Amino acid sequence: MSSAVKGGRRRLDASVPPEYDVPTREPRIESPATVRAIITVMIGLWLVGTAGAATSIVAIGAPTWIERPAAGLLMIVFAVGIIHRGGGHMRIWLTMTAALAISAVVLETNLLLASAAAVTAVLAAVWAVMATRPARTLLGAVAEYVLALVVALSGTVAVAAWNAPVNYQRFNLIVITVALGLAITLVWNLGAGLHGLGRQNFAVLAGAAALLLVLLAYSSFVRTHGSQTLVDLFSNVVVWLRQNFEGVPRPVEVFIGFPALIVGVSLRSKRREGWWVLVFAVIGTAVLTTSLVTPGAFPSYIALSTLYSSILGLVVGLVLRHYVLKERSSRANRAMEQVVRVEPPRFAPLK
Secondary structure (H helix, E strand, O other), X not given: OOOOOOOOOOOOOOOOOOOOOOOOOOOOOOOHHHHHHHHHHHHHHHHHHHHHHHOOOOOOOOOHHHHHHHHHHHHHXXXXXXXXXXXXXXXXXXXXXHHHHHHHHHHOOHHHHHHHHHHHHXXXXXXXXXXXXXXXXXXXXXXXXXXXXXXXXXXXXHHHHHOOOOOHHHHHHHHHHHHHHHHHHHHHHOOOOXXXXXXXXXXXXXXXXXXXXXXXXXXXXXXXXOOHHHHHHHHHHHHHHHHHHOOOOOHHHHHHHHHHHHHHHHHOOOOOOHHHHHHHHHHHHHHHHOOOOOOOOOHHHHHHHHHHHHHHHHHHHHHHHHHHOOOOOXXXXXXXXOOOOOOOOOOOOOO
8 A cells, every 4th residue: 555645845854965056167276285285375375465564554663665565465365265266267367466466566656556455455355255154153153254354354454555545435435336246246156146035035135235225325415415413413423432432333334244244154054145145244344445545544543443343243243143044933943954055165166
């Protein structure tokens, strides 16, 4: 007597290990030992470049001529990371990046320095997000959050080391726009299209986009058409914070960029559409990488402002993570095994 298959939701077969859901190209280098050696060298170059660029904001008696070569080295390292991680053509994009870095260091014209600083800021902002891994646990999400900020901060000192003559407002807007465009392109190429987002995840993205538009529109309106009383109120708050805390949290980082880092890496452990949340994280890292582009910016003030923004952004992100990852009901938990998504290692290509 044959037994009919009962209806209901299917459970995942725990005996079958999950696989990466995006096809990847053949590895450029087949030898694991060679790959490990190259990774070690790139990490060493990143450390050397960061230390050299940091001499532009920390007075340790180092010669000033090492600042821009160190910034150029970091720009090349960021480019290698993004090209390799995104599965791009290394010969084309790395050659163009290296040519810009060398030209800016040698010729030192205003246009080349400004271009090099902008490219460095964009690459650092995007690489800080692309270098993260899916995080299933809270501690894992915090660790990825810290890693992304550390990478972005290395981009910050690199931009400062270029000492480019730019207008901060225009420079910041250009970097954020280009970084967003690059991040969207990379995420789309990873197969994280808008299809399959689901109602809840789409609501998260729509809410983040709406909040971003509101913040940008409101800040622009206050600066241009706001009443003098309102402008004075904001100015007094900023002055009070600077006098008492010696730093001012940046709203875009606190409410959008940094929380998106926490939510994005956590959501990626279940769905690849979590990459779309990380697109908004690029806004936060881009603002961070451009924070010291003005030669008159005080490093101590920027450092404390970043510290306050990172702490507040972490708190907001953890709260949002709790609600985004919260299961709808205990019945759904019993009906379906928990989804576990895997990705290649941190220094392996995603496509």
